[in-house]
Amino acid sequence: xxxxxxxxxLAGCEPWSADGGRHGVLVLHxxxxxxxxxxxLAEAFATEGYTVDLxxxxxxxxxxxxxxxxxxxxxxxxxxxxxxxxxARCDQVVVAGLSMGGTLAAWLGSRHxxxxxxxxxxxxxxxxxSIVELVRQMLDNGDDRMPAIAGDIADPGSKEAGYxxxxxxxxxxxxxxxxxxxxxxxxxxxxxxxxxxxQDHVVPPADSDELAAAVAGPVERxxxxxxxxxxxxxxxxxxxxxxxxxxxxRVTAD
Numbered sequence: 337x338x339x340x341x342x343x344x345x346l347a348g349c350e351p352w353s354a355d356g357g358r359h360g361v362l363v364l365h366x367x368x369x370x371x372x373x374x375x376x377l378a379e380a381f382a383t384e385g386y387t388v389d390l391x392x393x394x395x396x397x398x399x400x401x402x403x404x405x406x407x408x409x410x411x412x413x414x415x416x417x418x419x420x421x422x423x424a425r426c427d428q429v430v431v432a433g434l435s436m437g438g439t440l441a442a443w444l445g446s447r448h449x450x451x452x453x454x455x456x457x458x459x460x461x462x463x464x465x466s467i468v469e470l471v472r473q474m475l476d477n478g479d480d481r482m483p484a485i486a487g488d489i490a491d492p493g494s495k496e497a498g499y500x501x502x503x504x505x506x507x508x509x510x511x512x513x514x515x516x517x518x519x520x521x522x523x524x525x526x527x528x529x530x531x532x533x534x535q536d537h538v539v540p541p542a543d544s545d546e547l548a549a550a551v552a553g554p555v556e557r558x559x560x561x562x563x564x565x566x567x568x569x570x571x572x573x574x575x576x577x578x579x580x581x582x583x584x585x586r587v588t589a590d
Contacts, residue, residue, distance in 0.1 A: 346497070384581055436460055
């Protein structure tokens with residue numbers, strides 16, 4: 337069971353971890369998604385000998401009803417708890433994330449300057465004011481769900497395991513979390529590998545530009561020309577693995 341969940345974990349949405357060497361990697365999935373979207377990257381790190389944790393964030397991978405009761409504090413608190421545990425077992429830790437997972441990874445970077453490096457794939461940095469206002473109006477009108485945002489993938493042979501509906505109160509809380517991240521981006525001193533899809537129908541590529549301009553540490557940019565938002569399951573997934581492994585090797589070098 338997912339901690340705090342009322343429903344069992346859906347098949348394929350389970351958390352995943354691997355014991356390895358003294359360098360660790362925390363891998364974080366996106367909003368309404370699950371570890372399935374990041375499993376390939378996590379397994380690639382493990383194959384290279386890293387100790388890896390890929391948690392299932394609260395409210396995810398079970399039911400939309402479970403997620404409707406969770407907020408940014410739940411997801412960020414869980415991410416930090418797993419990070420603290422991994423950091424206690426490893427000499428150095430890299431944090432990787434997709435979409436909201438990238439938001440959480442960058443947020444951790446703003447709080448933990450000791451993080452060896454951040455791998456961010458189409459990270460969410462802000463929710464547009466017009467969307468926030470629309471969500472508030474829908475909540476005021478008694479609506480609590482809207483159609484899903486999961487599954488933005490160019491490759492027709494690939495599919496993301498995610499909810500078919502988005503809980504509005506949780507989305508509004510995510511907007512607040514993005515604001516919290518923006519207020520702390522200048523504190524991010526860790527090296528950043530920033531992977532961005534120009535054709536992203538969920539998070540504007542401008543979010544990556546804003547983050548790259550704001551952080552204090554060095555930034556490497558990777559353009560994912562063939563992929564949509566869920567790039568870790570899309571045509572550029574091998575490129576992401578290649579660049580992420582190379583980056584992690586360099587930032588954890590003794």
